[in-house]
Amino acid sequence: MAQEYHYLWKWDLTSTPEALWPLVSDTNRFNRDTGLPSMQLLGVNNRVKRVKFKIPIVNVEWDEEPFEWTYPHRFGILRRYRTGPLLEMRVDCRLERLEPSGTRIEYEVWVKPRNILGDIAIPFGIGIFSAKKFADAFKMYDRIASRPEPVLFIATGRKLSTPGHTRFKLLNDRLKEQGADTATLSHLYDFVHRADDLSIQRMRPYALADGWGTSRRTVLETFLKGTRAGMLDMYWDLLCPECRxxxxxxxxxADLHGRSHCNTCQIDFDVNFDHNVEVIFRPNPAVREVDAGIEFCVGSPQRQPHIVFSLVVPPHEQLPLSTVLLEGRYRLSASSLDGSQMLTAFKDGPDHMDFRADKLGWSREILKIGLSPHIRLINDTDFTQTFQMERVTWSDQAATAADVTTLQVFRDLFSSEVLRAGEEISVSSITLMFTDLRNSTRLYREVGDASAFGRVREHFEILEKAVAAEGGSIVKTMGDAVMAAFRKPVSGLSAIWNVQKELSARGAPPLTIKVGIHHGPCIVVNMNDRLDYFGSTVNIAARLPNFSHGGEAVFSEAIRYDPEVIEFLERNAVPNSVSRFQGEIRGYDTPMDLWRARM
Ligand SMILES: [Zn+2]
Incomplete structure (x- = not known):
């Protein structure tokens, strides 16, 4: 039988394992940086991926087991080749913490050749060529990881062609004239000009804003304007709730459906505007060509950065590990067991923990765990178990479809961006505000049609401006009434407070506005070629202005007890001007607890 080749390389680096992990375990980037050709996923069967190199003439195809990893210390992979000069390759990469600081990387490879070609290729290709490339890549990652600023992109030379450069500058000047944020535009130029192809495949406005130290909404709005101008392209990414x-x-x-399917997990899932639709951007091809589909590794740990560890434990065996957690919620599961174990990680939580997979299943209580725990995974079942621990919270750096579609800038610039007729997509929380003018008939009678109409139109302008300033948007107007949507309750309240202030300052007779605000789940639909909201949250919100006597906001309990609203009312409401009452709402059997606040 053919000989097995074994290599072990060690490098001492200056950065910590936590800082190196996002780069070192990003095998997509690593394979690219070390000169491997791009690859193509052919299919997934029972979590094993069939992959092939995208190279002409030579057909190298293999089956790839899922990666195993433990943040920030170790990852490994096994490939069984179906064609080509190799039979099997196993990789184990370890990041060991050095005292007082730094990391020792140990990279170990076992390779079995299929034939004489493999016997020739391995010592040269892996033993000499890869060893040099690997050393260069790890040293580059060490330089990047040791910088104090967050890693937003990796630069590999200038990326804009001369025509692309000219086009960017032209659009940049036009956007500036239109009042787009200049600081964001200059960051954007730097990014588009220098970021390598992998960094620019998915430009995430909130993550970039955090890194640039600017406002998330400003960056998102600038990207929307840039898209309208032809500088960027916008995409709606549907994220799988299992593997994310x-x-x-x-x-x-218009290409979105209420249900989607993940090929990797082989599951169907419901599409939800504020959970799993993320808006991302890429340069428009006229500015810079980006090959968004190019892949150098189909299963890297960095594809699932929320998973702390993913490890296979054979029946009746156990596995020790140590990891690093952030404060917050985690979930542990084992592949052949139902349910999961919930955990809360905090500073003084236990340092040692056993997790046992057996017939008893998981405990219902939320277990406490420390931030640098030593864990033992014990498999007391007759089946192989893949243990996974994942951070429960979704990245709050995702600009969701709910965020984008409630922005007035989006409605203004992309009025034709609507769902397909008949498609319904749920959004789990949205704040809806309905306003109406009080006594507008009397106003028309008292000051005359032309003058009254002027005042009413002015009130629409004030409303529109105030709503947009709080990150909301006007969904529609119906006579003197307006429906607006916001991402957060406090934004609605703050907007209407400013409207009232403006209206009172505009002279006699003052227009008085009736307002109702409610918060809850909805469905988003296309109604008369615009995005609209439906459901009982909308029905309730629409009735609330009826309870207002004018000059006051009426809102539901869901709004009243929102922490930001509590704080807002403490700061802005006149003492003793917030009171509870009960209101009958048509279609509901029992009266509803409601609140009114004088503005
Ligand atoms: Zn999935």
Missing amino acids: GVAEDRRSL
Whole structure:
């Protein structure tokens, strides 16, 4: 039988394992940086991926087991080749913490050749060529990881062609004239000009804003303006709730369906505007060509950065590990067991923990765990178990479809971006505000049609401006009434407070406005070629202005007890001007607890 080749390389680096992990375990980037050709996923069967190199003439195809890893210390992979000069390759990469600081990387490879070609290729290709490339890549990652600023992109030379450069500058000047944020535009130029192809495949406005130290909304709005101008392209990524990978990548809202499918996990899932539709951007090809589909590794740990460890434990065996957690919620599961174990990680939590997979299943209580725990995974079942621990919270750096579609800038610039007729997509929380003018008939009678109409139109302008300033948007107007949507309750309240202030300052007779605000789940639909909201949250919100006597906001309990609203009312409401009452709402059997606040 053919000989097995074994290599072990060690490098001492200056950065910590935590800082190196996002780069070192990003095998997609690593394979690219070390000169491997791009590859193509052919299919997934029972979590094993069939992959091939995208190179002409030579057909190298293999089956790839899922990666195993433990943040921030170790990852490994096994490939069984079906064609080509190799039979099997196993990789184990370890990041050991050095005292007082630094990391020792140990990279170990076992390779079995299939034939004489493999026997020739391995010592040269891996033993000499890869060893040099690996050393260079790890040293580059060490330099990047040791910088104090967050890693937003990796630069590999200038990326804009001369025509691309000219086009960017032209659009940049036009956007500046239109009042787009200049600081964001200059960051954007730097990014588009220098970021390598992998960094620019998915430009995430909130993550970039955090890194640039600017406002998330400003960056998102600038990107929307840039898209309208032809500098960027916007995509709606549907994220799988299991693996959180991109299940679909859509150019338009009209291509979205209420149900989607993840190929990797082989599951169908419900699409939800504020959970799993993320808006991302890429340069428009006229500015810079980006090959968004190019892949150098199909299963890297960095594709699932929320998973702390993913480890296989054979029946009746156990596995020790140590990891690093952030404060917050985690979930542990084992592949052949139902349910999961919930955990809360905090500073003084226990340092040692056993997790046992057996017939008893998981405990219902939320277990406490420390931030640098030593864990033992014990498999007391007759089946192989893949243990996974994942951080429960979704990245709050995702600009969701709910965020984008409630922005007035989006409605103004992309009025034709709507769902397909008949498609319904749920959004689990949205704040809806309905306003109406009080006694507008009397106003028309008292000051005359022309003058009254002027005042009413002015009130629409004030409303529109105040709503947009709080990150909301006007969904529609109906006579003197307006429906607006916001991401957060406090934004609605703050907007209407400013409207009232403006209206009172505009002279006699003052227009008085009746307002109702409610918060809850909805469905988003296309109604008369615009995005609209439906459901009982909308029905309730629409009735609330009826309870207002004018000059006051009426809102539900869901609004009243929102922490930001509590704080807002403490700061802005006149003492003793917030009171509870009960209101009958048509279609509901029992009266509802409601609140009114004088503005
Ligand atoms: Zn999935």
